[in-house]
Amino acid sequence: xxxxxxxxxxxxxxxxxxxxxxxxxxxxxxxxxxxxxxxxxxxxxxxxxxxxxxxxxxxxxxxxxxxxxxxxxxxxxxxxxxxxxxxxxxxxxxxxxxxxxxxxxxxxxxxxxxxxxxxxxxxxxxxxxxxxxxxxxxxxxxxxxxxxxxxxxxxxxxxxxxxxxxxxxxxxxxxxxxxxxxxxxxxxxxxxxxxxxxxxxxxxxxxxxxxxxxxxxxxxxxxxxxxxxxxxxxxxxxxxxxxxxxxxxxxxxxxxxxxxxxxxxxxxxxxxxxxxxxxxxxxxxxxxxxxxxxxxxxxxxxxxxxx
Numbered sequence: 001x002x003x004x005x006x007x008x009x010x011x012x013x014x015x016x017x018x019x020x021x022x023x024x025x026x027x028x029x030x031x032x033x034x035x036x037x038x039x040x041x042x043x044x045x046x047x048x049x050x051x052x053x054x055x056x057x058x059x060x061x062x063x064x065x066x067x068x069x070x071x072x073x074x075x076x077x078x079x080x081x082x083x084x085x086x087x088x089x090x091x092x093x094x095x096x097x098x099x100x101x102x103x104x105x106x107x108x109x110x111x112x113x114x115x116x117x118x119x120x121x122x123x124x125x126x127x128x129x130x131x132x133x134x135x136x137x138x139x140x141x142x143x144x145x146x147x148x149x150x151x152x153x154x155x156x157x158x159x160x161x162x163x164x165x166x167x168x169x170x171x172x173x174x175x176x177x178x179x180x181x182x183x184x185x186x187x188x189x190x191x192x193x194x195x196x197x198x199x200x201x202x203x204x205x206x207x208x209x210x211x212x213x214x215x216x217x218x219x220x221x222x223x224x225x226x227x228x229x230x231x232x233x234x235x236x237x238x239x240x241x242x243x244x245x246x247x248x249x250x251x252x253x254x255x256x257x258x259x260x261x262x263x264x265x266x267x268x269x270x271x272x273x274x275x276x277x278x279x280x281x282x283x284x285x286x287x288x289x290x291x292x293x294x295x296x297x298x299x300x301x302x303x304x305x306x307x
Contacts, residue, residue, distance in 0.1 A: 112231075178260070194232055197228035268282070
């Protein structure tokens with residue numbers, strides 16, 4: 001019989017007691033089919049042999065991981081040396097994703113604070129303005145960014161018309177263009193989690209800090225940031241992880257000199273010249289690095305008593 005029970009000062013319902021696994025079944029089916037199954041396929045493919053015309057041959061091989069880590073020469077019979085090309089691509093991806101996360105945080109935090117401190121109607125309008133550009137497909141938005149920053153694009157034309165510059169600033173096919181694309185693509189992923197945390201923030205804490213003669217910087221550092229830290233961490237994760245595996249911005253805005261790991265993986269599954277096992281191996285290495293980083297963070301938070 002359904003009822004209400006008191007536990008630890010909290011009111012809980014026993015209406016669905018015993019139905020937990022059944023209620024979770026749809027979620028587990030979706031996670032299993034759309035997440036675990038594709039990841040499992042990538043893991044298996046990474047240990048198979050490349051087929052000459054694309055695809056895989058079902059023969060066990062470590063060649064994909066060996067190709068990622070070691071350079072054995074053109075014919076594969078030289079002594080193995082560290083393959084710095086792919087390591088460099090990984091490092092560039094981490095650097096670009098990290099910088100995009102920092103930029104999104106620097107812009108997203110004050111933006112989220114501003115929106116959360118508006119009145120009801122104004123708050124809804126600002127949220128609408130933040131999210132409306134993202135109703136358009138990411139590919140279309142990235143191509144639009146390419147036209148904006150090209151040598152003959154509106155930005156250069158406006159600067160030249162205003163006398164700010166005498167010749168176009170070359171921005172396309174540079175690391176700056178990639179950074180701009182990542183920042184533009186994932187900024188709302190930083191703003192919205194921080195906004196949710198700021199909305200739950202007790203502003204009486206700031207007033208108490210001011211009454212104790214704390215400066216604005218001291219209040220921000222010791223009162224506000226610790227209180228909204230969950231939103232900041234969530235936003236950083238939501239920006240860093242997709243930025244790390246992004247391929248549209250590097251491909252369309254960065255050119256060959258700004259190759260990122262997402263572009264490398266995407267290239268391996270295109271056409272008949274692709275190397276599926278190598279692409280799967282690179283995917284698994286990327287996934288492993290992200291999971292290891294998240295595990296270390298979760299462990300540090302658990303040791304600090306936050307979990």
